[in-house]
Amino acid sequence: MLEISGIRAGYGSMAVLHGVDMRIDAGEIVALLGSNGVGKTTLNNVISGFIRPTAGEVRFEGARITGLKPRDIVALGIAQVPEGRKIFPNLSVAENLELGAFRRATANRRQNFDRICTIFPRLRERLDQLAGTLSGGEQQMLAIGRGMMSEPKLLILDEPSLGLSPLMVEEMFGLIGRINADGCAVLLVEQNVMQSLNVASRAYVIEQGHLVMQGDAAGMLADPQLRQAYLGL
Amino acid sequence: QGQTVKIGVLEPLTGNLAYNGTQCAAGAKFAADAINAAGGIKSMGGAQIELVVVDAQSRPEIAASAVDTLAEAGVVAFTGASASALGLASSQAAAKYDLAQVFSIGTAETIVERGLPNVFRFTPGVNKCTSVALENLKQLNAAAGNPVKTAAIVHEDGPFGSNMAKIMAEQLPQQGIEVVETISHPTPHRDFNNIALRVKASGANMLIPSNYLNEYTLMARALRQQRAELMAIYSILGGAASNIKFVRENNDVAQYVMDCNHWYDPSKPESQALAASVAQAGLDLTYDVMVSYATIQVIADALERGASTDRKAIIQTLAASTFDGSIMPYGPTKFVNGDNVNSQPVNTQIRGEEIELVFPEQYATAEPVFPIPREG
Amino acid sequence: MTSLILPAVLSGLTMGAIYALVALGLTLIYGVLHIINFAHGSLLMLALYAAYFLSFHGGLDPYLAIPILLPVFFCLGYVLQRWVIAPMSSGSEQNVLLVTLALSMIIDNLALYFWTSNTRSVDIPYAYNTVEFLGAYLPLGRVIAFLAALAAAPLLWLFMTRTRTGSAIRAVAIEKRGAEIVGIDVNHTYAVCFGIGAACVALAACLLLPTFYVTPQVGYTFVLVAFTTVVLGGMGSLPGALIAGLLLGVIESLCGLFLGESLGQIGIFTAFILILLFKPSGLLGRRAA
Amino acid sequence: MKPQSMGQAVLIGLALIYLASLYFMSSPVWMGFTINALIVAVVALAWNITGGFGGMASFGHAAMYGTGAYASAILQVQYGINPWIAFGAGIVAGAAMGAFIGALAFRYGLKGSYFALVTLAFAEVLRICASSFAITGGGSGLQLRLEPGLSTLQFNDRSVVYTILLVIVALVMALTAWLKYSRFGAYLIAVRENEDAARALGIDTYRIKVKAMAISGAFAGLAGVLYLQVWLFIDSAVVYGSAISIEALIGPIIGGAGTVWGPLIGTLGLHLLGEGAKHLLHNAPGLNFVLYAVVLICALRFLPQGLMGLAARIGTFRKKEDDNA
């Protein structure tokens, strides 16, 4: 469904990604692993159209999407839950969610709204609270909920478990499974390496802007090299 | 022929005084054109007057710096600058160059009180305007059997309005007119309903306004809307009552309004020519145009007599001026400490579509109507 | 004096309606986009001239000019924001300020150049008509403006809270990246907001013209009061702007009555400072922690 | 004060060459207009303390500027106080006004545009008051008696005035530079960048901000007094009007806010631009402002960080100052 080939990108003169190839098939969960600052978020932003790559291309469902505007990419069915959440702090929780369906799935807005409130009862309790006053975890739920409002075909989650309690993390991984079960492909960037690999079907490991490892998630989990580097075991 | 002599025109062409400044600059230009057409400065071989117009931007420090530009351009004297604040700043700067400044409009008395030798004020100051106004008013009221017993003063809160109001409040009671209300307002002011209400509630027989055109217009409308019944509206240096545009656009409320202000002598052929040129240029015929026209005449006369472009010499010839040929209804010019003691304001009254001159009698074009006749 | 209080309050209310109308556009642009639009007064002036010329040359009553000028000024605002203010300010708030400042210089001085500093006002048959209400005479034009303000503010408010575009405008204002993520066209939305603000100004101008005059400087007469109105009402709050405008009209009128018109303005600015100090979120504004 | 790049060095060099060349040009026009620019530059430097370093953009520096000018003028005109003492009093009054506005505004946690507007409102209130009361000369303003001399701080000779202004601008800039590299400066910048974080790191943000306002007010007051001494006349619209508040912020932003040289360079540049526009279009008053504004807008397009910011990107010097510290 999503094919990335030879992507190079960076900020100003600083190159961050040095030719990344990657593939996500419909309906699968792909984990993207790597330590801090290796370029995972940068890659997400290339896919979503926020950063123009200096080389390479991204294809979605066969069509080239490099160079498209973020809003057009959203319209095609790629939603991102960004690092740092980027919710609308001065809007209410309900308004935040509704805006999630700005470009896509506008017709099913009510349905999806209810669905998300059921998944995150905490949000339902706070529909009229300003999003900026939510606790860190609540904000994370809101960001995911907002991303799901557009019924994406591919959901990019950038560190969704950041700041969530273990219970919530667990729920979230369960949730990712459910979202995926509904047919939505997921690109998961996570620091929670173990759990990501548990839920993902395949995984990529990125280091200093290069892909250094890829393959079947279960296989990776067993890889001693990876365990050493990323789990400190 | 071919020789030119430069005269400066320092006026606020932009900023909040732009209207007055532009009118003044236009007046100066008409004067220069007229003089040039009549053969220029004859004593200097028919030298043509070239005006150097600079923008004071309605800011004193710019006005002062603009004097440098004028001096560098080689002007022999200059006129300006519509508002007292600009005039004060510029004349001080001009003193350093021994450059004569003939004020077009400068009602503040401080202008001539500083003893600067380069400063000349051709037109009357606020003191003279108010005292003449009081004198006229006394005559008018007496002739009508003293129907006006009470007055309300409405003035803008700048130097020009406040000075006037202070003098009037002191002097009117001596004529048996009680001042029942004094209201000051800022410029610009958005709403005159309250003022109209207060004037009406005060029961004043007469209103004495002193403000600029826009405020005057709003005030006149509000007075009408609030059904204020007044025997007379007598303004001093009013911005509207001697502005033909006000007469045209607010003809209804403008009727019988009187103003004690600068005005030309309409009987002079040059005045009529000026009026024609102004109309042709599509401009408003306001006192700014006239006054500025006259100041250029004064400067030209000094050049004619002095036949010199030396700045100090011009100051001397100006100081000794006895010029009698301006369009203003003045006697021969006589500068005492720079102030023309023979200048005088006139009294106008709006009648129909015209601004008529009712005082002084020797220049009058109509008999005054006082108080305002009751309708029906 | 006491007999004047009621008429003064009524007069203040009708004047306040004008403040509210001017402030509606400003509160949108300023409260929502965080753009301190220094060109607002100039746009008002431009709209007044437009209405004036339509009336002078086209014989069109200023009230009938509303359906023409509203869309024209929407487009003007849209174009200004999209192709001048946004690209020229490179996204920095300080630069936006300077761009609007420069724009106002351009508009004001072009107006001065082409239309001169002459005062103009429209000649309409009902200029002196009044409406008698509770024993007070209210100028007809101001009463109409009052009613129009009462209608315009809620309509705009509904637009902002009930429509997709409305939410998008508010979202973009707060979290640009977040808005892009949900697929909002940020530049377009900014421009739409600015356009609506300009259309509000056009409405205000058409309602103001019958009772006022036009000069190139006329915008400044209203712009500071409009800022005050915006803050008092709560930045971005449309109902707030309406209530604050009316309130300020009354405050100003009563201060003028009791302190003298010169110091009447003090009432406005003192109210302004007090509001900023004690309730910066304004009467109806809400503020995130 | 050290330039950090070739570009900045060139820019500063150009400004210095221009300022020095006036001594040889003997053109009263240029000198007169540069005198105005230097007075504005002092206000711009004042604004830069709060707006540039502290991130508290004020729209009302006229409040302090005017208070300085009026304090000095009132003492001289109404009470016959010695101009030198009045000069100092003007600076103190400016500082006091700055501290007062700051104390009030920051006590209630105002920032951003709220702060900007409250300063604007203060300037307006002061303007209305100054034009309404007798002690300030009401609408007529106050005028100093023209009596040039060292004892009255009035100088007939333009180049003397100019030299004094240059020295004062240099002093203010030196103070700015010293502030910038002091602990106070670091704290002020920290407050600008993130107030909550600054508070957490032990910074009394309220005090820092009020102090910055006081210093800025002192500079603005100084500029007001300079205006008074140079032009001998003030009224409420001149010193409390919004024109000076706007000039105070536009110079630093164009020049580079939060830099030592930016306010001076920006102000000079803008004044030169204005003067140039005037010369190009002197027959069409008003259009010069249009040209000025158009150039200003274009400048903003290409100078998002101000002139100093642009210059900083040209030929950057290797920056290793703190390495061996």
Next chain:
Amino acid sequence: MLEVRNLSKSFGGLKAVSDASLDVPEGGIVGLLGPNGAGKTTCFTMIAGFTRPNEGTVRFMGQDVTGLPPHRICALGMIRTFQIVQPFAGLTVQENIAVGAYLHHHDRTEAMAVARQVGKRLGMGAMLDRPASSLTIAGRKRLELARALATGAKLLLLDEVMAGLIPSEVSEIVGIIRQIRDEGHTFLMIEHVMQAVMSLAETAYVLNHGKMIAHGTPKELVQDPAVVEAYLGHGAAARLQEGHHA
């Protein structure tokens, strides 16, 4: 060293913290756990003086600091970091840290030197000249810690500094914190990364709906049914009990 007694805070109708008490002994590392929205950060803001509690007292080194402004509390030696990181975005990393160092080093060169030293120590040596705005979230978290350390504070309140780090990086920071503790600093930390809590904290408190529901060693807590129910979830608890990361 820190004694918090009966702290309460409500926002409008919502009781974010009610009647919470805790103690931090000198030289200890104490955890503060709890589900999202339990009121942990709110506790920190009250302890550090950013908001005034509705009720309750905070004593630091024997002195009542309730309601003192943050800068006074910081001067006494207690400092907090922010969960939602707050770097001075326009400054370089080193300058960021120096702002903290200025608290006790008034001279610029000294403060910069301290900053450099602290930065290197936290593994930020290579980034010292980079603008803070170019750091990733995890980099910013480290910066928060560095800045706090640079003030020379004795008690550090860390709000989720491990969030966003991969396990091996967590281990690295854990090591650093332990080392700093050994130099005489005390920590109270909010943390969801249980790997870190288990290996660092001597004791921990658990907040739920604003109330303290448990207190004990991490080992005890993972067995506590209330904690498992409200916070850990059965899966995580099971894993932790197995001692995977203890």
